[in-house]
Amino acid sequence: xxxSADVKAELARIKVEKKCDMLAEISGFFRVSxxxxxxxxxxxxxxxxxxxxxxxxHYKTLIKEYFGSxxxxxxxxxxxxxxxxxxxxxxxxxxxKSSQILRETGMMLIREGNDYLSDGIYQPIVSKKCCKKAYxxxxxxxxxxxxxxxxxxxxxxxLTSEQVANDLKKLIGSFVDLSANVTRRKEDYxxxxxKADYISDILGIIGAxxxxxxxxxxxxxxxxxxxxxxxxxCDNANVDRSLSASEEQIRNIQRIEELVGLxxxxxxxxxxxxxxxxxxxxNLGEIGEMLSPPVKKPAVSKRxxxxxxxxxxxxxxxx
Numbered sequence: 001x002x003x004s005a006d007v008k009a010e011l012a013r014i015k016v017e018k019k020c021d022m023l024a025e026i027s028g029f030f031r032v033s034x035x036x037x038x039x040x041x042x043x044x045x046x047x048x049x050x051x052x053x054x055x056x057x058h059y060k061t062l063i064k065e066y067f068g069s070x071x072x073x074x075x076x077x078x079x080x081x082x083x084x085x086x087x088x089x090x091x092x093x094x095x096x097k098s099s100q101i102l103r104e105t106g107m108m109l110i111r112e113g114n115d116y117l118s119d120g121i122y123q124p125i126v127s128k129k130c131c132k133k134a135y136x137x138x139x140x141x142x143x144x145x146x147x148x149x150x151x152x153x154x155x156x157x158x159l160t161s162e163q164v165a166n167d168l169k170k171l172i173g174s175f176v177d178l179s180a181n182v183t184r185r186k187e188d189y190x191x192x193x194x195k196a197d198y199i200s201d202i203l204g205i206i207g208a209x210x211x212x213x214x215x216x217x218x219x220x221x222x223x224x225x226x227x228x229x230x231x232x233x234c235d236n237a238n239v240d241r242s243l244s245a246s247e248e249q250i251r252n253i254q255r256i257e258e259l260v261g262l263x264x265x266x267x268x269x270x271x272x273x274x275x276x277x278x279x280x281x282x283n284l285g286e287i288g289e290m291l292s293p294p295v296k297k298p299a300v301s302k303r304x305x306x307x308x309x310x311x312x313x314x315x316x317x318x319x
Contacts, residue, residue, distance in 0.1 A: 002148065003146060003147070003148045003149065003211070003214075004144075004145045004146045004147070005052075006211060006214075007140075007146055007203070007208045007211040008052055008054075008055060008140075008141055008144075009052075009054055010208050010209075010210055010211055011058075011137055011140065011141055011206060011207060011208055012052070012054040012055050012057070012058040012141065013054075013058075014058075014137075014207050016062060016134065018130060019066065020128060020130065020131050020134075021130055021131060021133075021134035022062050022065060022066040022134075023066060023104065023105065023125065023131075024125050024126060024130075024131035024132075024134035024135040024138065025062065025134040025135065025137050025138040026059065026062055026063060026066060026105060026138065027105040027106060027107075027122065027125045027135060027138065028134070028135040028136065028137065028138025028139040028142065029048060029059055029138035029139070029141055029142045030046070030048055030105055030107060030138075031105075031107070031121065031138075031139070031142070031164060032138075032139055032142035032143040032157075032159060032164070033048045033049055033050060033142035033143070034046055034047065034048040034107070035047050035048075035049075036102075036117070039093065039094050039098075042115075043094040043098070043099060044094070044098055044099065044102065044108075045091060045092065045093055045094070045098060046090075046091070046092040046098045046101060046102065047089055047090070047091050047092075048071075048089070048090045049087050049088065049089045049090075050087070050088055050141075050142070051078060051085060051086070051087055051088070052088070052141075053075075053086075053088050055088075055141050056073055056088035056089075056090060057073070058141075059071070059090055060073055060090055063090070063092070063101075067097055067100070067101055067104075068097070069092055069096040069097045069101065070096055071090040071091060071092050071096065072090070072091045072092075072093075073088060073089070073090055074088070074089045074091060075087070075088050075089075076089070105122070105125070106118060106122025106124065106125050107122070109122075119161055119163045119164065120161070120163040120164055120166075120167045121135070121164060121167035121168065121171060126171060132171060132174065132175075133205050133206060133207070135171070136171065136172070136202070136205060136206050137206040137207060139157055139168065140157065140202075140206055143157050143158050143159060144156070144157050144158075145158070146199065146203075149196075149199075149215050149218040149219060149222075150218055150222070153194055153195065153196045153199055153219075154192065154193075154194055154199075155192065155193045155194075155199045155202060156190050156191065156192035156193070157190070157191040157192075158185075158188050158189075158190055159188060159189045159190070159191065160187070160188060160189070161189065162189050164189075165182050165189035165190075165191050166182065168180070168191045169181070169182050169191055172191070172193075172202070175201065175205065177201075178198055178201050178202075179193075179198070180192065180193050180198075181193070181194075196219050199215065200212060200215055200216060200219070203215055246276070246280050246281070246282075247280075248308075249276050249304050249307070249308075250276060250277065250280060251311075252304075252307050252308045252310075252311035253273045253276060253277060253307060253311075255311040255314065255315060256273070256307065256310060256311050256314060259314045259315070260314060262274065265307075265310075268303055269303055269306060269307055269310075271291055271292075272287060272291070272300060272303045272304065272307070273307060275287050275290050275291070276304075284297045284300045284301055284304075285297045285300075287300050288300045
């Protein structure tokens, strides 16, 4: 299974204890996965669909425990383009309190004595922190995905309503040090998070404890590998620079040897020149330690600078 599927499987096994959390989670799931069918006489049938059978069973149980309603579970082949497999639908008829459920979840409200279907997140449902967490869990089980953290850090909610997207962004932002972004993708609105620490927080908030531990472990490993690669790159760059400098120094020494001979150099310059020819891989510090008496790295660098200046001067005179 994918990492996202693992997270949803874990969430679908959660046993919700508090009644307010049951209502909040059901409301979040219905808000993004539910649709309505007319049943006649101003009544509605609620249909909530998912491609995950464990999620369907989870909400069938929650609906029974909270509302006392028996949602009918049906399976059919998925009609979505590019998707194989089945869709699982929970159907709640008027006889199973569909109207009462719509009102209590905030999906149907009353204005001037008339019923109307609401949009966005019904704020009384998420007035408490525990209910915010449960509502987010319902939203994630309905429309959330998370990428494999071994490849990238990305968590998103795919929504058809701009109002729900904006309300969700505010809901996420109501938690300390947490934020999300909203973008448009074709006809959908995407609420997404790319920062690894924020994704960890979301996993903790919705109750995916094992997934959180797995995510943190992968994040640490990626960080360690990244730091090792950075150090390796720096070492390789330093080696490349050292080899390039060594090659230039050898060319300068060879020009002097061809034009006037190394014996024409002062003892200090002649010593570093001969060590460089013998040890092309040595760095300046190592060359300084080989001299008698030993000298510091800046002194060795200064001597090679004098050798370069002398080589350039001799070459100009020979032209």
